[in-house]
Amino acid sequence: MPNIAFISPKGGAGKTTAALLLALGLAERGARVALIDSDPNKPLVRWGALPGRPEGISVHAAPTVQDIRDAAQEARRRDPDWVIVDTEGSVRGAMVFAAMRFDLVVTPLNGSPMDAIEAIKAAELVASFGKRAGSSLMHQCLVSRSPPALKPRSLAKVVAMLREQEIDILPTALVEKDAFRALFEIGGDLKALEAAGVSGVPAARRNIEAYVDAVVERLGCPAVAERPAYCRAG
Numbered sequence: 001m002p003n004i005a006f007i008s009p010k011g012g013a014g015k016t017t018a019a020l021l022l023a024l025g026l027a028e029r030g031a032r033v034a035l036i037d038s039d040p041n042k043p044l045v046r047w048g049a050l051p052g053r054p055e056g057i058s059v060h061a062a063p064t065v066q067d068i069r070d071a072a073q074e075a076r077r078r079d080p081d082w083v084i085v086d087t088e089g090s091v092r093g094a095m096v097f098a099a100m101r102f103d104l105v106v107t108p109l110n111g112s113p114m115d116a117i118e119a120i121k122a123a124e125l126v127a128s129f130g131k132r133a134g135s136s137l138m139h140q141c142l143v144s145r146s147p148p149a150l151k152p153r154s155l156a157k158v159v160a161m162l163r164e165q166e167i168d169i170l171p172t173a174l175v176e177k178d179a180f181r182a183l184f185e186i187g188g189d190l191k192a193l194e195a196a197g198v199s200g201v202p203a204a205r206r207n208i209e210a211y212v213d214a215v216v217e218r219l220g221c222p223a224v225a226e227r228p229a230y231c232r233a234g
């Protein structure tokens with residue numbers, strides 16, 4: 001059961017969106033996913049309260065750091081295949097490392113050099129928590145609001161800055177899409193968006209598929225023996 005945390009000291013980097021898209025993509029493949037919302041603003045709890053939440057996804061609130069262990073226990077009782085933790089956009093978000101063990105930590109970032117600096121800080125935080133726990137934690141950055149067409153020069157600079165620090169970046173970026181924003185207004189999954197007449201859903205679906213593939217590939221296809229569907233292509 002892979003545990004994945006979305007962390008960044010910078011607010012608005014795209015953590016909550018990336019956490020939800022991963023959950024939706026995995027649920028689409030038949031996985032059971034527990035989402036732990038450890039942001040006191042509770043954006044995922046709010047999404048979960050809207051109509052249409054897929055059956056395979058449960059949402060567990062952990063508004064303070066002290067609540068994370070309880071939320072994780074509650075989540076485990078549902079026997080999920082994946083646990084995904086969204087955190088608040090500050091250094092406090094990294095407190096989850098004290099409460100849970102993770103297989104992968106993802107730091108979303110937009111394509112500006114300022115973001116790269118914050119992502120480097122996140123990588124340092126992750127490395128220091130890993131060291132304290134006595135094992136290294138896998139950390140990946142994720143470009144979270146890539147423009148749909150041409151990649152701007154600033155993004156190339158960001159990638160170069162991260163590579164220089166030997167920080168990994170997931171090979172698939174999340175593209176800036178109205179559909180991803182609409183999920184938090186309409187609730188449910190991409191099928192719900194389609195039913196509500198939101199445009200661009202097929203492209204949004206392809207983007208999520210590629211993103212889920214990238215995460216699964218980085219984790220080395222966990223639980224492949226039980227659930228080979230995770231690892232199917234495209």
Ligand SMILES: Nc1ncnc2c1ncn2[C@@H]1O[C@H](COP(=O)(O)OP(=O)(O)OP(=O)(O)O)[C@@H](O)[C@H]1O
Nearest residue numbers: 011012013014015016017089144175176177180181
């Ligand atoms: N790929 C995307 N396409 C369109 N909008 C996006 C995308 N990613 C993020 N956004 C929008 O950007 C804003 C910030 O995203 P999000 O809430 O996911 O970031 P966050 O890191 O969780 O923020 P916080 O630190 O406040 O928790 C939101 O309005 C969200 O809808």
Ligand SMILES: [Mg+2]
Nearest residue numbers: 015016039043
């Ligand atoms: Mg958030």
